[in-house]
Amino acid sequence: MEAFLIPLSAALAVSIPALATGWAQSRIGPAISASLAEKPELSTTAILLVAIPETMAILGFVVAVLIMLRAGG
Amino acid sequence: MLLDRAQSGGLASLPYATSLEVVTRSAPLPAVLVATVRDRVPAARAGVITKALLGLAAREMVAATPRSFVVEGWIPAAGFPKLTQALAARFGGRVVVESVAREDWEGESAPVVLQNPRLFRPFETITRMVPLPAYGTIDPTPFVAVFFPMFFGLILGDIGYGLVLAVIALWLRHGGAPGSTRRAVAEVLGAGAAFAVAFGIAFGEFFGDLGARWFGLHPVLLDREHSLLAFLGLAIAIGAVHIVLGLALGVYNASRGHPRQAVGKGASLVMVLLIVVVLLAAIEVLPHGFLTPAIIGLLVLFPVLVLAEGIIAPIEFLSTLSNILSYARIMALGTASVMMAVVANELAGSVGSVLVGVLFALLFHLVNFALGIFAPTIHGLRLHYVEFFGKFHSPGGQAYRPFAHWRPSGHAG
Numbered sequence: 493m494e495a496f497l498i499p500l501s502a503a504l505a506v507s508i509p510a511l512a513t514g515w516a517q518s519r520i521g522p523a524i525s526a527s528l529a530e531k532p533e534l535s536t537t538a539i540l541l542v543a544i545p546e547t548m549a550i551l552g553f554v555v556a557v558l559i560m561l562r563a564g565g
Numbered sequence: 566m567l568l569d570r571a572q573s574g575g576l577a578s579l580p581y582a583t584s585l586e587v588v589t590r591s592a593p594l595p596a597v598l599v600a601t602v603r604d605r606v607p608a609a610r611a612g613v614i615t616k617a618l619l620g621l622a623a624r625e626m627v628a629a630t631p632r633s634f635v636v637e638g639w640i641p642a643a644g645f646p647k648l649t650q651a652l653a654a655r656f657g658g659r660v661v662v663e664s665v666a667r668e669d670w671e672g673e674s675a676p677v678v679l680q681n682p683r684l685f686r687p688f689e690t691i692t693r694m695v696p697l698p699a700y701g702t703i704d705p706t707p708f709v710a711v712f713f714p715m716f717f718g719l720i721l722g723d724i725g726y727g728l729v730l731a732v733i734a735l736w737l738r739h740g741g742a743p744g745s746t747r748r749a750v751a752e753v754l755g756a757g758a759a760f761a762v763a764f765g766i767a768f769g770e771f772f773g774d775l776g777a778r779w780f781g782l783h784p785v786l787l788d789r790e791h792s793l794l795a796f797l798g799l800a801i802a803i804g805a806v807h808i809v810l811g812l813a814l815g816v817y818n819a820s821r822g823h824p825r826q827a828v829g830k831g832a833s834l835v836m837v838l839l840i841v842v843v844l845l846a847a848i849e850v851l852p853h854g855f856l857t858p859a860i861i862g863l864l865v866l867f868p869v870l871v872l873a874e875g876i877i878a879p880i881e882f883l884s885t886l887s888n889i890l891s892y893a894r895i896m897a898l899g900t901a902s903v904m905m906a907v908v909a910n911e912l913a914g915s916v917g918s919v920l921v922g923v924l925f926a927l928l929f930h931l932v933n934f935a936l937g938i939f940a941p942t943i944h945g946l947r948l949h950y951v952e953f954f955g956k957f958h959s960p961g962g963q964a965y966r967p968f969a970h971w972r973p974s975g976h977a978g
Contacts, residue, residue, distance in 0.1 A: 537695075539943075539947075543944075543947040547894075550891070550893060550894040551890060
């Protein structure tokens with residue numbers, strides 16, 4: 493049972509935050525594109541705003557690695 | 566048709582030129598007008614017109630009577646003696662240069678010039694991509710010049726990829742004129758490539774594990790493929806250093822004029838350091854005796870932080886800590902990079918035909934290399950703009966535009 497649950501939890505740890513990141517970026521992308529049409533000089537801010545939610549996916553990856561290393565051996 | 570006249574005859578032939586001249590004599594150039602011009606003409610021609618408009622704006626700084634004139638403008642402090650000498654040599658005593666002290670100046674705030682040693686100058690491109698730092702605050706370029714290529718190298722961390730990137734950077738630099746963006750980008754990439762080779766030696770990577778297979782390359786510092794936790798620790802430690810540096814710069818920036826903020830930033834700086842001590846003592850890297858004094862220090866500093874920066878301060882402090890964790894991306898991307906390279910090398914042997922296997926592996930390496938340039942750049946920039954600059958950067962500087970840049974082309978009036 494454990495041999496099954498550990499990889500599953502690692503997979504969930506990386507996939508759920510990744511989905512959340514995707515959802516957040518899907519909301520940020522259109523909003524910032526709309527602002528870019530008005531103010532092209534905001535392009536750097538645009539990249540930043542889209543990049544911010546990535547943290548979730550990356551922390552999820554780190555947690556998944558920790559789960560696999562600590563429990564999966 | 567309008568455009569052709571605008572280009573050949575200068576601004577005077579534009580339909581609204583008459584009203585424009587009247588306006589510019591009394592007030593700054595209306596932004597609406599610039600916008601109108603931009604909307605009506607294609608970008609390439611808009612440049613010409615914008616330049617002409619800026620020329621008019623520059624004329625605003627000049628006042629003349631039949632026998633005398635006054636020109637008002639900014640010059641970098643370092644260039645002032647040169648200007649005085651040049652004017653004295655050319656016009657003798659007939660032109661008087663007077664410098665107005667910044668305290669007496671009541672107009673708009675001083676424009677900003679970034680001045681860095683030649684080695685750091687290409688990295689100004691990175692600083693310029695966000696709004697310029699306000700006058701009198703720290704120019705982050707020297708710090709960017711050290712940490713950006715370092716993050717790049719930590720993520721790519723491969724002798725082979727680094728050398729290929731160095732060749733590409735040399736080719737890019739060769740084609741760019743001195744001072745062009747292309748050359749600056751090439752030099753930033755070159756610095757990244759140098760760090761990638763250096764960390765490649767430290768991690769013992771040459772196109773993934775190819776170096777180890779072919780000529781027994783060994784990791785000097787750590788093996789990224791297997792000791793993931795050590796790499797994670799390294800990434801977060803670098804993050805802690807970077808954030809503490811950012812907070813220190815924040816203290817310096819705030820100490821001029823915002824003593825309260827400076828105290829708050831200083832308190833969070835010391836608290837970050839104390840938390841590091843507590844964590845190190847908890848996992849017994851430091852002696853256990855450090856634990857109690859560090860925790861007492863944290864408890865003392867917490868009310869100081871709240872008093873200095875208000876009730877929101879604890880939340881901001883938490884975001885500082887999560888900023889440090891964000892540097893875990895260096896480890897995540899670095900591990901992904903080495904794993905992809907290893908997979909590519911294994912593919913070469915696992916397919917039946919050697920030729921197909923090698924071609925497939927080359928393709929895989931190519932994809933990984935493209936990712937290996939793209940990902941460290943985007944994430945290196947992000948770590949700087951969001952995590953590092955957020956701690957001290959106070960935007961709002963106006964770019965310095967010397968008169969020479971404003972000369973309208975093909976229109977002398």
